[in-house]
Amino acid sequence: MTETNGFSPLDEYRRVRAQSEILCAPLEIEDYVIQAAPFASPTKWHLSHVSWFFETFLLDVFVPDYEVFDPIFGHLFNSYYQGVGEPFPRARRGALSRPTVAHVHAYRQHVDAAMERLLVNPPAEQLVEITARLRLGIHHEQQHQELILMDLKYNLAQNPTFPAYRAELPNPCKLARDLGLIGFEGGVVEIGYDGSGFHFDNERPRHRVYLEAYGLGDRLVTNGEYLEFIEAGGYRDHRHWLSDGWDLCRRDRLEAPLYWVRRQESWFEYTLAGLVPLDPNAPVCHVSYYEADAFARWAGHRLPTEFEWEHAAREMSVTGNFVEAGRLHPAGPQEGSFQLFGDLWEWTSSDYGPYPGYAPAEGAIGEYNGKFMCSQRVLRGGSCATPADHCRASYRNFFYPEQRWPFTGIRIARS
Numbered sequence: 001m002t003e004t005n006g007f008s009p010l011d012e013y014r015r016v017r018a019q020s021e022i023l024c025a026p027l028e029i030e031d032y033v034i035q036a037a038p039f040a041s042p043t044k045w046h047l048s049h050v051s052w053f054f055e056t057f058l059l060d061v062f063v064p065d066y067e068v069f070d071p072i073f074g075h076l077f078n079s080y081y082q083g084v085g086e087p088f089p090r091a092r093r094g095a096l097s098r099p100t101v102a103h104v105h106a107y108r109q110h111v112d113a114a115m116e117r118l119l120v121n122p123p124a125e126q127l128v129e130i131t132a133r134l135r136l137g138i139h140h141e142q143q144h145q146e147l148i149l150m151d152l153k154y155n156l157a158q159n160p161t162f163p164a165y166r167a168e169l170p171n172p173c174k175l176a177r178d179l180g181l182i183g184f185e186g187g188v189v190e191i192g193y194d195g196s197g198f199h200f201d202n203e204r205p206r207h208r209v210y211l212e213a214y215g216l217g218d219r220l221v222t223n224g225e226y227l228e229f230i231e232a233g234g235y236r237d238h239r240h241w242l243s244d245g246w247d248l249c250r251r252d253r254l255e256a257p258l259y260w261v262r263r264q265e266s267w268f269e270y271t272l273a274g275l276v277p278l279d280p281n282a283p284v285c286h287v288s289y290y291e292a293d294a295f296a297r298w299a300g301h302r303l304p305t306e307f308e309w310e311h312a313a314r315e316m317s318v319t320g321n322f323v324e325a326g327r328l329h330p331a332g333p334q335e336g337s338f339q340l341f342g343d344l345w346e347w348t349s350s351d352y353g354p355y356p357g358y359a360p361a362e363g364a365i366g367e368y369n370g371k372f373m374c375s376q377r378v379l380r381g382g383s384c385a386t387p388a389d390h391c392r393a394s395y396r397n398f399f400y401p402e403q404r405w406p407f408t409g410i411r412i413a414r415s
Helices: 009-024 043-062 090-095 101-120 124-157 223-231 243-251 289-298 306-313
Strands: 181-184 187-191 207-211 214-217 260-263 266-271 274-277 345-351 377-380 397-399
Touching (some): 009 043, 009 101, 009 124, 124 266, 181 306, 187 306, 214 306, 223 289, 243 289, 289 345
Antiparallel strands (some): 377 397
8 A cells, every 4th residue: 555645654654553552561460450430441352442443343244255353242342332333331331351452462463464555556536535434544543542541541540549550650740830821813714624644524514703802821720820710729619610610510419620639638640650749830620611611710710621722733833742652741831832742632722522513434334433423522632652653733522511631631712
């Protein structure tokens, strides 16, 4: 399969598949199988599911004599694609002691060998569709690489010994500069992907929106600033909270971001390197939309819309603290950087919905994004667990407003 527009299909496939294995290198065998909550899948399941994706949407379709590795895997490792069978219940993935981790790795090798044969000599008449599905599968695996780190962090954090995924600790952040605002004039602006590279269908069609003049915070909100909100009684004052957020706050007895641990008079934070003293200069992370919104209201600001965020980011280089940096924890802004990319996914006030004229693809592939466009909020920018080449200004991530286990942070805005 030849290189097109700088994209070498076989090389990219090999590189991304290898990265999943690299992420698993520090794990003990027991770490692969735990599922501490219905939303946090076992690492073993992620490794199998991404292989199932290539098997189902490429090998089964484009290789006439392909033999599936194990027919039951089509049930066990289907996430939510109703068009290709019945998915195994998400909340029960941790109950699957079998297939073993070794069997899962054998499955990956089986799929990789078949994918190599397909990509070396693809049928010419189906090359365009194969390339499109391959690119989707590669970026799908990158999404699951971030999910591996998110889920693993949550699963390990339930252990009172606070085990480390990785031994080395993140360096403390430098003293954060005073939080300021960058002004934008607004007006009629173009939103959505505009280019020839890979993008998800939810980033199109490109369309126009009108923005009033606005300001964006010139960096992310820090732990120290969020601690001021806590100490001012932020979690005990309903005036800062949306109604659903306040109900959640009282029901779950929230008093701090996820992974903050109070010991006597000091705060600590669980990281992928274990439990460490809270760094006041590091960006606050693992907050829900409700917490981000409450902080912004308390501070006299608001959260940006996704359109304000994209308009601000459209001319900026996609550089920052991504997974390749190896930190796996948010860092302070670099000189001249506004932290729009990397570090943390930034909550916006925008509902996740279709752009004007959006239509999902035909068939099961169309289930990838469209059917989730309800009751969720858009996040922008990528995180310290996101691959750098997976991100762009038009990228739309989405989570439910109560969720805190993603690498999420806060950027303020003002009209």
